[in-house]
Amino acid sequence: MRVTQLELTNFRNIASAVFEPCDGVNLIWGDNAQGKTNLLESIWLFTGCRSFRGAKDTECVGFGGAKAALSLDYFGEGRDQNLLLSIEKTRRFTKNGIKLTSPAKVMGSFLAVVFSPVHLSLIKDGPYERRKFLDAAISQLKPKYALALSGYNKALAQRNILLKDLMYHSELYDTLDVWEEQIAFYAAELMIQRIGYIHRLSTFATEIYGGISGKRETLEITYQEAGSTGGNTKEEIRQGMRDLLRAARKTDLVTGSTSVGPHRDDLLIKINDLSARSYGSQGQQRSAALALKLGEAAVIRSFTGEQPVALLDDVMSELDSFRQNYILNHISDWQVFITCCDPASVQNLQYGKAIRMKNGKII
Ligand SMILES: Nc1ncnc2c1ncn2[C@@H]1O[C@H](COP(=O)(O)OP(=O)(O)O)[C@@H](O)[C@H]1O
Ligand SMILES: [Mg+2]
Structure with a gap:
């Protein structure tokens, strides 16, 4: 192009x-x-x-x-x-x-892909920015992902409403199963796609980062789950998610929000084995953000030619x-x-x- x-x-x-x-x-x-x-x-x-x-x-x-x-x-x-x-x-x-x-x-x-100084937030800011990057990049390649994301967000919102309602309506407790089943279903879809995408992205981005830094530094990108499902296949992740949600009920009832799941996951970006967010210099952070963006372009090429x-x-x-x-x-x-x-x-x-x-x- x-x-x-x-x-x-x-x-x-x-x-x-x-x-x-x-x-x-x-x-x-x-x-x-x-x-x-x-x-x-x-x-x-x-x-x-x-x-x-x-x-x-x-x-x-x-x-x-x-x-x-x-x-x-x-x-x-x-x-x-x-x-x-x-x-x-x-x-x-x-x-x-x-x-x-x-x-x-x-x-x-x-x-096209764009890098502008606002994209430094990918490295510097909290997990929300990195999830947004992942969700946008994958949705562009796979429209089904966007549908799963919307299904997930709806089920998650319902569970959160219910968690708050349960304070006054404890008879609704069993309804948690319904929403957790839906959350687990969509979560498995999202996570398997995210892990696959990160695998492709990291191959390209680490190579690009190696070039930018003259092979003096290494970049590593991995998916970080808020709670470990311990699964590799979609079915295993789904089962792991069901278990995590059930185990989190007690604390989630106190906060009225859901503490595990892809809406809490992150992309861990390390330079020379240290968190780029916490320890990276300005130049390293900029290089890492650029490597992610150029890596995104390389993934698009591998999908679309x-x-x-x-x-x-x-x-x-x-x-x-x-x-x-x-x-x-x-x-x-x-x-x-x-x-x-x-x-x-x-x-x-x-x-x-x-x-x-x-x-x-x-x-
Ligand atoms: N809608 C607009 N109409 C006319 N000028 C605009 C408009 N939007 C921004 N500008 C002007 O464009 C200039 C900034 O251009 P920009 O491309 O950001 O500069 P730079 O060369 O530093 O990248 C500013 O002077 C701003 O006032
Ligand atoms: Mg400018």
């Missing part, structure tokens, strides 16, 4: 721009607040996902204008294709000349010159867009294209 041409009209501070990237590394450089991240964001929006900045649709329209118009020529699924995106109050996509009835319909057409475009926003800061050089010159075979402020990076770029952004213009 690669972008062949991008055309923007009235998108944020970019009044009008046309840009033909190269197939390798495209380095978008310039001072702060010139529109570098805006340019990456515009490419990302063609995935059909919401902005990685958490922006509302209307915030993307240039101040004072009514509408933003974006056009992306890309090569994917073996041919040249085009997507148009117009943003007014809402987003509207047109694919190869045909209007799509909803933004969800564009999903899966143009594939298409290599997603990589969008890397402000990835270079806090990295030493070896790591910067690796990112600039050794991520081969795919199209990458990197933003940076430091003109020295342009000097260090061996192949690829440097694009300067100034005041919303590509110069």
Whole structure:
């Protein structure tokens, strides 16, 4: 997958721009607040996902204008294709000349992964961020996972309501069996998928991390259960989950919440055998987050046969010159867009294209 041409009209501070990237590394450089991240964001929006900045649709329209118009020529699924995106109050996509009835319909057409400083939360923050990453990544590859997740969340909410009700209605105690059976069913589905995904992801991410760190450091990613089911197969996990839920009843009745299950599980990320969250340096944490994101792209390629475009926003800061050089010159075979402020990076770029952004213009 690669972008062949991008055309923007009235998108944020970019009044009008046309840009033909190269197939390798495209380095978008310039001072702060010139529109570098805006340019990456515009490419990302063609995935059909919401902005990685958490922006509302209307915030993307240039101040004072009514509408933003974006056009992306890309090569994917073996041919040249085009997507148009117009943003007014809402987003509207047109694919190869045909209007799509909803933004969800564009999903899966143009594939990209994005790393931005907000993704450092993957390493630095609590387990919620890592579960969100896992759930989103797997749902994208396997729509059945999203259904199981929704079934799980509903059953979990019912158990939690019941735990609170039991204080006043002890006669309902046996109903716990019903919800726990459902939770165990969906939990086994979610966990088997998560473990399988992490297995694939870690193969790629550890290799990428090895490259970034010049083989001086190792990255390890494992699934960490809030309570051990002790199971390997789906049926074993399901049985283990039933037992865990039953054993947790006493404490769960006190708190009115469920203390075991995939909604409490985590992704343990270690660098040189130490928790990256607790002990990693800024540069190590950034490298680990980047390795996860590039690993995610590699998993997508192994599933779909298409290599997603990589969008890397402000990835270079806090990295030493070896790591910067690796990112600039050794991520081969795919199209990458990197933003940076430091003109020295342009000097260090061996192949690829440097694009300067100034005041919303590509110069
Ligand atoms: N909807 C908008 N219309 C016009 N300008 C905008 C809009 N949204 C953001 N901007 C401007 O874009 C600039 C930030 O661009 P950004 O791409 O984040 O900069 P950087 O080059 O540092 O990555 C800010 O000056 C901001 O005011
Ligand atoms: Mg920026």
